Amino acid sequence: MVTRAFVAMLRTKIHDHIEWPAELAEFRQLVEAVRFEVVDTIIQTRIHRHSAYLMGKGRVEEMAERVASEEIEVVAFYNVLTSMQKYKLQKILCCEVIDRYEVVLRIFEREARDRVSKLQLELASLQKSYPFIKVTVGEQLKREKPSRGEHSRGGGEYAYHSKLQQVDKRITKVKRELAKLRRENRSRLRARRELGIPMVCLVGCYNAGKTSLFNALTGGEKEVSERPFTTLASKVSQASNLGVFFVDTIGFALGLDPVLISAFQLNLDDMRAADIVVLVLDAADDIVLLHMKLQRVISILDDTGIDRRRLIIALNKVDLVGERLTNQIIPFIEKNFDLEWVAVSAATGYNLSELEILIRKRYAELK
Ligand SMILES: Nc1nc2c(ncn2[C@@H]2O[C@H](COP(=O)(O)OP(=O)(O)OP(=O)(O)O)[C@@H](O)[C@H]2O)c(=O)[nH]1
Ligand SMILES: [Mg+2]
Numbered sequence: 001m002v003t004r005a006f007v008a009m010l011r012t013k014i015h016d017h018i019e020w021p022a023e024l025a026e027f028r029q030l031v032e033a034v035r036f037e038v039v040d041t042i043i044q045t046r047i048h049r050h051s052a053y054l055m056g057k058g059r060v061e062e063m064a065e066r067v068a069s070e071e072i073e074v075v076a077f078y079n080v081l082t083s084m085q086k087y088k089l090q091k092i093l094c095c096e097v098i099d100r101y102e103v104v105l106r107i108f109e110r111e112a113r114d115r116v117s118k119l120q121l122e123l124a125s126l127q128k129s130y131p132f133i134k135v136t137v138g139e140q141l142k143r144e145k146p147s148r149g150e151h152s153r154g155g156g157e158y159a160y161h162s163k164l165q166q167v168d169k170r171i172t173k174v175k176r177e178l179a180k181l182r183r184e185n186r187s188r189l190r191a192r193r194e195l196g197i198p199m200v201c202l203v204g205c206y207n208a209g210k211t212s213l214f215n216a217l218t219g220g221e222k223e224v225s226e227r228p229f230t231t232l233a234s235k236v237s238q239a240s241n242l243g244v245f246f247v248d249t250i251g252f253a254l255g256l257d258p259v260l261i262s263a264f265q266l267n268l269d270d271m272r273a274a275d276i277v278v279l280v281l282d283a284a285d286d287i288v289l290l291h292m293k294l295q296r297v298i299s300i301l302d303d304t305g306i307d308r309r310r311l312i313i314a315l316n317k318v319d320l321v322g323e324r325l326t327n328q329i330i331p332f333i334e335k336n337f338d339l340e341w342v343a344v345s346a347a348t349g350y351n352l353s354e355l356e357i358l359i360r361k362r363y364a365e366l367k
Contacts (some may be wrong), residue, residue, distance in 0.1 A: 004071055005036035006063065009078035010055050011045040022289045026254050027078045027100060033228045034106045036074060040066075053092070054085050064093050076103055080257055083135040101128055101257045107229050116181055116266050117232040123174045124263035130167050137163060178265070185266050189273040192236070192245060198363045199245045201274035202314075203301065205293045206230070206251030208280040209316040212346035214248035217356075222248060229253075234270045244359060247274060254296050261300060268304050275366065276359050277306055279313050283329055283343070284320040290329070294337065309366060312358055313341035319348050 007028055011020050028038055042063055044055045053060045054077065067075065074096045081089070081099040089097040098106075105125050112118045137160040144156050192199060202210040206228040215222055218237035223230055234249040250267045261268075271277060279297055281290055294313075301311070313333065318325050325343055333341050342358050344351045 002035065002037040003073050004039050005031060005074040005076055006067070006072050007031055007038050007041045007076050007078065008055070008063070009041070009043045010049060011043060012047055012049065014045055014047060018288055019292060022292055023254055024078060027076075027103070030100075030103050030107060030228055030253065031076045034103060034110075036076065039070060039072060049079075052085065052088050054079055054081060054089070060089065060092055067093050067095050074098060076100075078255065083132040086132060087135045087139060100255050101260055104229075104253065104256065104260060107227075108232060111227075111229050111232050114233045116178075116185075119174055119178050119181070120264050120266065121232075123171065123178060124260050126167060126171050126174065127259060127263065130164070130171065133163060133167060182266055182269065185269055186273075189269065193273065197243060197245055198275045198359065199247060199273060200276045200278060200359055201247040201249060201271050202278050202280055203249065203271055204251060204280035204297055205282070206253060208251065208282045208293075209346045210251060210280045211248050213278075213280060213314065213316060213344070213352075214246055216346045216349060216352060218246050232267075234267055236270075244356070252297055252300055254292055256300075258303070271301070271304055271306060274306075275310065275363055276312060277301065277310050278355070278359070279311055279339075280316050281313060282317050283315045283325065284317045287328060287332055291332070291336070294333075298337075308339070310362070311339055312355075312362060313337070313339050314355055315341055315343045316346055318343045318350065319345040 007024070009020070009024055009027070013020070024041065024043070028041065031038055042059075044059050046056060050056055063075070066072070072095055075089070075093055075098075077089075077097065077099045079099060080101050081097070086097050086099065105121065105128070108117070108121045108124075112121050141156050141160060202214055204210055207226060211222045211224045211231050214220055214235070214237070215224065220235075220237060222235060229251060231248060232250050234247055237246040247270050249270050250264060252261075279294070279301075281294060283290070285293065298308075298311075302308075315325070315329060315333070321329065330341070330343070333339070340358065340362070342351060342355050344355050
């Protein structure tokens with residue numbers, strides 16, 4: 001059974017006429033990847049967020065009528081909601097309300113198979129649910145005993161504190177486990193570094209073709225697919241017959257929340273440890289999207305503490321773009337970004353040796 005959903009977006013940057021359609025299209029793709037059927041998209045343009053409902057109350061009331069008459073089960077908001085907004089929206093819309101952060105979590109839930117990914121996902125999920133539980137139970141308590149004094153402690157309040165304590169304890173435990181796994185990962189990274197073999201991490205947005213490139217470069221057979229976030233756990237190529245270790249890892253998206261990114265510290269450590277970071281782009285994206293993704297990934301890498309001198313752009317999927325590569329994409333990259341690039345195709349193997357030459361050259365320069 002498919003779940004019928006609305007996608008909702010509040011546009012606060014009213015002068016932006018270019019980026020929001022791409023952001024919305026990506027979000028819709030993510031919502032569909034959760035296997036929701038997007039029945040309609042509701043957009044409101046308004047400079048200020050409504051503190052209680054994100055969108056204006058009238059707009060939300062209209063939406064509530066449609067949720068009921070069109071049998072909508074979920075409204076997925078592009079914007080990240082506060083716990084209070086989520087609570088109030090669920091109440092007024094009488095259906096489940098999730099935001100961008102939770103949409104990505106749902107996809108991760110489906111893809112997470114290994115222990116590290118599962119724990120990082122659990123942490124990201126607990127960090128989101130803790131304040132929401134606080135709001136929900138707090139509001140319930142207010143309704144249950146409006147006449148009692150504020151300081152009286154009934155059974156409900158006891159349950160509330162014990163629930164929060166449980167979640168708090170679990171967060172501490174997951175963090176502790178992750179810290180241990182992170183130490184182990186770091187010592188593996190150090191051991192690998194001591195071999196003196198260049199370590200090259202493939203980064204980029206989901207679907208750029210990182211795993212396809214990893215497979216083509218290393219002879220690996222990791223799963224490749226059009227599903228967003230197919231790869232969660234990092235993988236290092238075993239064979240270093242090329243004299244290079246390649247690392248394939250999690251992909252990004254345009255609208256990833258920084259809190260969510262920071263839950264995936266082990267993946268970020270793999271990126272930080274790399275001598276060279278190959279930023280993989282999907283050359284088949286239209287130029288606006290390509291620009292946005294490139295800016296987004298560069299900004300995440302900057303925040304992660306990765307030196308731009310270690311970056312090389314791999315324009316992947318050039319088998320799909322024909323003359324647009326030389327007419328549009330390359331001039332665009334050269335004009336706007338001071339980064340070395342190479343056009344490749346993981347599917348046909350085009351220019352992979354050029355990529356390796358560039359990697360070695362840059363590695364030697366940085367030594
Ligand atoms: N035509 C063409 N398709 C490609 C190429 N590289 C990858 N693809 C396709 O693009 C899709 C995504 O490829 P993946 O390698 O899974 O992408 P990824 O960057 O690892 O994605 P995530 O793991 O989700 O972050 C798959 O359907 C691939 O077959 C290429 O060079 N040419
Ligand atoms: Mg992948």
